Amino acid sequence: MSLKILVPVKRVIDFAVKPIINKAQTGVETKGVKFSMNPFCDIALEESLKIRESNKGLVDEIHAVSIGPTKAQDILRTALAKGADTSTLVDVGDEEVEPLAVAKILKKIVEKQQSNLIILGKQAIDDDSNQTGQMLAGLLGWPQATNASKVEINGDEISVTREIDGGSDTLKAKLPMIITTDLRLNEPRYVKLPNIMKAKKKPLEKLSPKDLDIEISKRLQTLKVQAPPERPAGVKVESVDELIEKLKQVKAI
Template sequence: MKILVPVKRVVDANVKVSVKPDQSGVDLTSVKMSMNPFDEIAVEEAVRLKEAGVATEVIAVSVGVAQAQETLRSALAIGADRAILVESKDGVEPLAVAKILKALVDREQPQLIILGKQAIDNDSNQTGQMLAALAGLPQATFASKLVVADGKATVSREVDGGAETLSLTLPAVVTTDLRLNEPRYVTLPNIMKAKKKPLEIVKAEDLGVDVTPRLKTLKVVEPPKRSAGVKVADVQALIEKLKIEAKVL
């Protein structure tokens, strides 16, 4: 069984970002970039399935600039077998990414596509669902447990009312939640091995996909700073403030 895992290069989760002076976007100058945390979980799950003998090959895919090769090498170090970079400018929108992935699904014919549920830079939470729709595949989002056996994927997911279990006939699309697993620590020997694993580079136009943006960012601003709290003398004063000022009672 072949598993396809898309990964995205994003600003490292531990970095505090700042907005450009002209408010056109986030300033990425000299900012540390890493693999999207949800995608890291997806790679880990795919590699675990391979280690369990369920899968035979794990393919990591990324869409973006040439520097995304570093992100793919990280996926290879975790345990992916080969990688594909679809070279394009930064900021490819979810629909264009889904169309690119659809073209790769048609070419590679994977039995399972595992994606992070969303990227931490734009929080769109759209690519997995769009890919499933374009490819006509069953989908299960926000997976907290995944079991693959007998041509089916059984996915447990948390919903507002509790827990839900879905059974999907393969091929299928699954997006990962934080509770699915904890990614392994990548060792130096595996990082060295990743440098020798195959990494193919193609262009978006080679796949017949137009990545022209459909959306225009008008302005990016930082969230307003939180105002300082106040101390109250007693419970009665607190209740009055909640009633009169906050209007939550």
């Protein structure tokens, strides 16, 4: 058994940036904002690298793929610097691609790369859809294990543990399969400068949706985006009696 791992990675507004609504109220402001790799995608990449490092000779290739604007090349270069072998950018310009279209594109890439294990983040922090992995599993007809907090390779079987209310749940499946990653699966490594330089020489293929015969037109329409209303400041109390009195004043008790 050998593994050909596909790792989708997405370019998103950096997790440390507080997003603001644009003036047209059509979405989040993206001009002059720092972008980086989606944290869940980073975890998925790290897990693929750990599988290769802890199972010598098992992984034939780790292929990173990103669907986004031309600038998403930076995210792929980061993935290559961390240890991915090859990469593909599906350039969609400034178009926002919905999860179903993403899944259809990834299916084409899976077939092209002949991948038998897909590890991807459970969700992106920009749209929080948490749908792509499940949709891709449905399109491919592969077993899936979502929200992974631990992944173990046992011969030709992969065991995935995930956190659930009150404990944990363990799923087992044989290849090919799809795994989506949760936050506590691992801690992604930092990129070293020499590896950044080496990554410039690694393969980065550029495609368009038309090259894959995929239509990315939207099925959903955003009418308006608004920030949540500001909450009034809280009040500190000195004792339980004062707390009870405050609750009575607002008729909470």
